[in-house]
Amino acid sequence: MTDTTQQQVFDIIAKQAKIDVAIIKPESTLKDLGIASLEAIELIFDIEEHFNITFPDQQGANFDTDTTQSLVDAVQKALDEKAAAGEGSK
Amino acid sequence: MSTVSMRRVVITGMGAISPLGVGAEALWQGLREGRSAIGPLRHPDAERLRVKVAAQVPDSFDPTANIEERTLIMLDRTSEFALHAAREAIAQSGLDFSRNGLGVRTAVVVGTGVGGENTQDEQSKRLYGENSPRAHPLTIVRVMTNASASQISIAYGLRGPTFAVASACASANHAIIQAAQLIRYGMADAAITGGTEACLTYGALRAWEAMRVLADDTCRPFSINRRGLVLGEGAGIFVLESLEHAQARGATILAELAGVGMTADATDIVMPSAEGSSAAMSQALADAGLNADDVDYINAHGTGTQANDVTETKAIRLAFGTHADRLAVSSTKSMHGHALGASGALELVAVVGALRDSVVPPTANMDKVDPACDLDYVPNVAREMPVRAALSNSFAFGGLNAVLALKRAP
Numbered sequence: 081m082t083d084t085t086q087q088q089v090f091d092i093i094a095k096q097a098k099i100d101v102a103i104i105k106p107e108s109t110l111k112d113l114g115i116a117s118l119e120a121i122e123l124i125f126d127i128e129e130h131f132n133i134t135f136p137d138q139q140g141a142n143f144d145t146d147t148t149q150s151l152v153d154a155v156q157k158a159l160d161e162k163a164a165a166g167e168g169s170k
Numbered sequence: 171m172s173t174v175s176m177r178r179v180v181i182t183g184m185g186a187i188s189p190l191g192v193g194a195e196a197l198w199q200g201l202r203e204g205r206s207a208i209g210p211l212r213h214p215d216a217e218r219l220r221v222k223v224a225a226q227v228p229d230s231f232d233p234t235a236n237i238e239e240r241t242l243i244m245l246d247r248t249s250e251f252a253l254h255a256a257r258e259a260i261a262q263s264g265l266d267f268s269r270n271g272l273g274v275r276t277a278v279v280v281g282t283g284v285g286g287e288n289t290q291d292e293q294s295k296r297l298y299g300e301n302s303p304r305a306h307p308l309t310i311v312r313v314m315t316n317a318s319a320s321q322i323s324i325a326y327g328l329r330g331p332t333f334a335v336a337s338a339c340a341s342a343n344h345a346i347i348q349a350a351q352l353i354r355y356g357m358a359d360a361a362i363t364g365g366t367e368a369c370l371t372y373g374a375l376r377a378w379e380a381m382r383v384l385a386d387d388t389c390r391p392f393s394i395n396r397r398g399l400v401l402g403e404g405a406g407i408f409v410l411e412s413l414e415h416a417q418a419r420g421a422t423i424l425a426e427l428a429g430v431g432m433t434a435d436a437t438d439i440v441m442p443s444a445e446g447s448s449a450a451m452s453q454a455l456a457d458a459g460l461n462a463d464d465v466d467y468i469n470a471h472g473t474g475t476q477a478n479d480v481t482e483t484k485a486i487r488l489a490f491g492t493h494a495d496r497l498a499v500s501s502t503k504s505m506h507g508h509a510l511g512a513s514g515a516l517e518l519v520a521v522v523g524a525l526r527d528s529v530v531p532p533t534a535n536m537d538k539v540d541p542a543c544d545l546d547y548v549p550n551v552a553r554e555m556p557v558r559a560a561l562s563n564s565f566a567f568g569g570l571n572a573v574l575a576l577k578r579a580p
Binding site for chain 2 (some may be wrong): 116124
């Protein structure tokens, strides 16, 4: 894997929102990028499928107001946990 | 100007199979005691599911009780619930459909969100999972969304207008409204109506997980710490009659179904709009000839999701103005869960109970009120108070709103 987690997540967001990846900033919220409601849930699904991870259920989940950086962090956390679990089972 | 003089519609029987037990009385007793039937999910795949809790019909429900084997084999769990609830409602009404051609003048309208989901899931597993070359021959008659309505029609010889209504979480209310309209406009003298749902299958649970609207602990409508809805199941079935038909036979009338309101938000497929649902409430009031200040209680849609509870609160304020502050508003989904296409029917049992017994059921699991939800939600404990008239709200994914206005028995 050559792309960083952030690049991969931003690429998925750009594709979902049909926007240029260059305009996505770490501090942008999904709402800023025009991704609301069901599209946000769809984006979460796309990210889960891409990385083969499952996000935990959030307390009062509201992805619309999350920043893209918090999404990247959540992906990285899930990837780290997956890697740790993989090592543990060896 | 209307030239049709509408007949008044009353409720003379009710039955329920719910997470709080078998029978409408078990449901009502549980609700007025503030008892929540939400518990750990009982499911063969519970280990690998993220869904942890649900409100399920207890195992004490025996679907085979007093139903012939040749009928049973035709029934998905959805229809089992509906048929048992219908039997209870019809027995309470005391109607004899074989007399005076009443069977021909009786309609059956039953709401369901998805119909025979358990059958669909079982057969899919057979075909795709086990590579079976054939499906069970009764798959279609079990799965079809009209199965419950048809089975009730067949069981009691009811030959009037009979069909299913599907509008997701508003299915029961939409069905009850169609049945009431048939009686109002003289197309039937009586109707068996309500809603039924049994869709806690592996496939459906996975689909709900992916939507990320399910609470992982319990359902806390209007609380700041609410985490989403909790799925339920069950059926509520009612006997409706024209007022004159009920009075002529000296029937015990439980409540009057005085008005109805139906609107669509026409905005978003999942995000609710306060304007759409408030318009449905206003319609139901006007249709019932009620002023806002005639109403004492609203059984809220109250799913416990972030979006619903704030929007519904706004909608109630829009429809009721200053009287909103004097209303008792509760969400019984905090106890019987969200039975989707059956929810409006389970909630109508609560509304009839409130009108009849002058007790408003509470909103359970009310820890700390969300400041954005600023009505009187009858926290945790039922309230004894006179209830002259009440609304029952159901709002569905798809932006569909169906509201019933009930009055005490005349």
